[in-house]
Amino acid sequence: MAHGTTRYFTWAFAVTALGLLLSVWVGWSFTGTVQGTLGIFLISLILAALEISLSFDNAIVNANVLKRMSPVWQRRFLTWGILIAVFGMRIIFPVAIVAIAAGTGPWSAVVLAAENPAEYARIMDEAHPDIAAFGGTFLLMVALSFFFDPEKEDHWLGGLEKFVARHGATRGTDMLVTVAVLLGVSQFFPEAEAGRFLTMAMWGLLTYLVVHALGEVLDSRGPETVAAGGGLGAFLYLEMLDASFSFDGVIGAFALTQNLFVIAIGLGIGAMYVRSMTIMLVEKGTLSEYRFLEHGAFYAILVLAVIMFLQPLMHIPEVVTGGLGIALIAAALMSSIRWNRKKIALDAAAPEAG
Helix, strand or coil: HHHHHHHHHHHHHHHHHHHHHHHHHHHHHHCHHHHHHHHHHHHHHHHHHHHHHHHHHHHHHHHHHCCCCCCCCCHHHHHHHHHHHHHHHHHHHHHHHHHHCCCCCCHHHHHHHHHHHHHHHHHHHHHHHHHHHHHHHHHHHHHHHHHHCCCCCCCCCCCEEEEEHHHHHCCHHHHHHHHHHHHHHHHCCCHHHHHHHHHHHHHHHHHHHHHHHHHHHCCCCCCCCCCCCCHHHHHHHHHHHHHHHHHHHHHHCCCCCHHEEEHHHHHHHHHHHHHHHHHHHHHHEEEEEEHHHHHHHHHHHHHHHHHHHHHCCCCCCCHHHHHHHHHHHHHHHHHHHHHHHHHHHHHHHHHHHC
């Protein structure tokens, strides 16, 4: 059984070994000391663990969409998609932000990261509120679209989820709630910053709507299957979802180190484990076996969206972000196990009663 599970992580183990070797090389190149090299090696390990803890809910949601896609598009997402996730979001994305904010070219941004990591980190920190508003809004829409689905039959928190799902029959309810939340959160920002927060949040909302509209056009599906079942549209949706999850990890990584190369190594290792977990969830049918696991993931997304809105206003440690997500998923898993045991007991008792 253990061996069967381990095979899903073969590539992740290989990338871990390569990444840690690279971290030793980077550590020695930047510090020239054994102590400094060991420090960077440990930071790479911590970043990988941080990425895994923050993105476990991402793997569950990915698996939910992926299981409904055709085998061809599944393979494309798990190959091309992971390359975009590792190199695009963990390397190109931070470089692009600094290049835009500093008004310089991409290569100059890489040079800045290598020669003046403190200035690079300062620019990333200044861009954090905009990224949080954009990514938080996208993730909030992802979570609300799940709970406001009138066709959702399984409800983890029965009464509350049934009430929300019933109101989902009114078109646009999720957008209405999102706009109300954004207007409420903006009241806590200084007047000069509130407008910028709302502007970036509206871009996040628009991006979500555009991705879903593209999904309908590209996959020729109805609105009820926008994020699933198709090809290119579902692929784009998953990439945008991964990008939104990655915002928090990339920005949070700068709290541990200002070295772009160490961040890329640590988060890249973590991203490979997310890919492995996604494949395992799809092939082993874990989502269908554990009835409420997906619910826990979407509650974790909801919490992450709220945290991203609050981060520009207060410091929230990454351990809190990751810990809450894991706690919600663990609670959903335990509820699923109890439900399965109860169902088995009822099924066993049924023949006796007859």
